[in-house]
Amino acid sequence: MPDRISAAPDRSTVRLALVVGGLVLAVLLGFGLGRMNAGGATSTGGATLAADHPHPPGTEPHDHGSAVGADQGAGAEPGGLSVSSAGYTLAPLATEFPVGRSEQLRFQVRDAQRRPVTRFAVVHDKPMHLVVVRRDLTGYQHLHPTMASDGTWSVPLTLAQPGVWRAYADFTVVADDGGQTAVTLGADLVAPGGYQPRPLPAPATSTTVDGFTVGYQGSPQAGATVPLTFRVDVAGGAAPLERYLGAYGHLVALREGDLGYLHVHPEPELVDGQVKFWLTTPGPGRYRLYLDFQVAATVHTAEFTLTIP
Template sequence: MLSYRPTDRPSSRSTAHRRSLVAAGAATALALGLAACGSFSDSSSSKPGMDHGAKSSASSVPSGSKSMGDMPGMERTAAGNGLAAAKDGYRFASKETTLPSGERAAYRFTVTGPDGKPVTGFAVDQTKRMHFYAVRSDLTGFQHLHPAMAADGTWTADLASLAPGSWRVFASFTPAAGSGKDQDFVLSRTVSVPGKATKTPLPAPAGSTQVDGYTVTVKGEPMAGMAHPLTVSVAKGGKPVTDLQPYLDTYAHLTAFHEGDSAFAHLHPTTKVSGAHGGPELSFHAELPTSGNWRLFLQFRTGGTLHTAALTLRVG
């Protein structure tokens, strides 16, 4: 949690450490002489399951959030690829193993701590206390939600219509106390949606994609396991877009999932937010752990509308 998980990631680490990370990323980019290249060419807005949204809840209250820092999103990276249901004593637990096809569904879950009890204290990350993702196994379906938490620690994610097949659901969070305090976690489980499932081949890597009349272009040549910068540009009607509005304290939220196993990565934005005039170019810190094809999901807001562009990026 092309992965993810956007002035955007709150952090409790020191300014010195943040600057060291920025310097390291810049040095890597310079040494490798990064050139422009990069991803995909298909519209994602018309595909089923490509939904996104945020539900107003206790999880979205920014009270007690951590300071942003000078370079947003460069401070912390969740360890692992998000494919495990448990890590360091924390567990993503749910009784839901199947969800209905073709209709809205509520997915309920808890995060239990090392003591086996549901965790109820979560730090705010990108204005939310919980980021929830649902991704179909062939990466054609994607939903990014911000569920509501009940007093007993039970979260409810209200999913839009799901296509038949195997889905993986991810919980991205940071405990506010306990042994995992200030540590980013991305845990996941699988869920089945009954019905006739048709696997859709992943679109080949290209250079740009279109969504809702916007053209999204990605430049960069990331290598597996190494830090690389990526540049995303947004245009409409052949003209650069400069009216991107903040979304989750950033101008664009970018997550990635690996072809084959749906491993998760969150690409961190380094473009600072300053009012509702973002664009046309946005910079990201990319550190993708595995080579192969990654499906990127870029979310950005204009005129109060959230757009989701899907892109395929080849990682060497």
């Protein structure tokens, strides 16, 4: 969606705009009525949003975190690179945190008129997904802030090691007309101190975390959307995965270099006991994958480095 451009049009332009606007409104109203008559089911702007881009075979329409308009074509651009996109701005109230101590992270999402946004759609069970990671891609956290009535979100946050950290707010705004806009915005946070960056671990398709062995199959390709299926094993066989955030897993992929936040499309059900996602990578490079999964009411995160040649 292009940003609104302010200009000073002459009267004839304004008159033409009003006529065209009226026609567009009439078409939209007609469409809305037709849909109501045909369907009967309650339909929100989310359905419109989900239908406006193609999905890989076998996936359900859904909302997901990405800059609006970035999902056209296979080589979708990553989100989270900007504090401002699609008319919305991420505004942290403070960005400096003491190392290793829990402090409230507070922020607002503001609209083009700088008003705090207060209407968000619930996507993957939550109205706001907040991912925080240090710039060397360590220390990944996936948090769910709560919103006060004035639109201020807050969540306790501990930055365990010094350095610059990236915070991603992944959300869907509901406009006054019911239209929905999915956006991922990013801002830097800082924990002052001696920063000792860690090198990205070597690429692997299997890892262990908290006693689980997690592996995936799939061949990500630059500019394409491909399936990735994850298998979680514990001593004696497949781990009894539980639903978390409306599915059996939640996957975030970040690009090394600019920390671009990638599209990952989850399948709501297990496929042959495995958790299946559709990953769209914009181009060659190294990426870090973070898979959240839940067993016995506890969420674990498995991490993988992925190289796309």
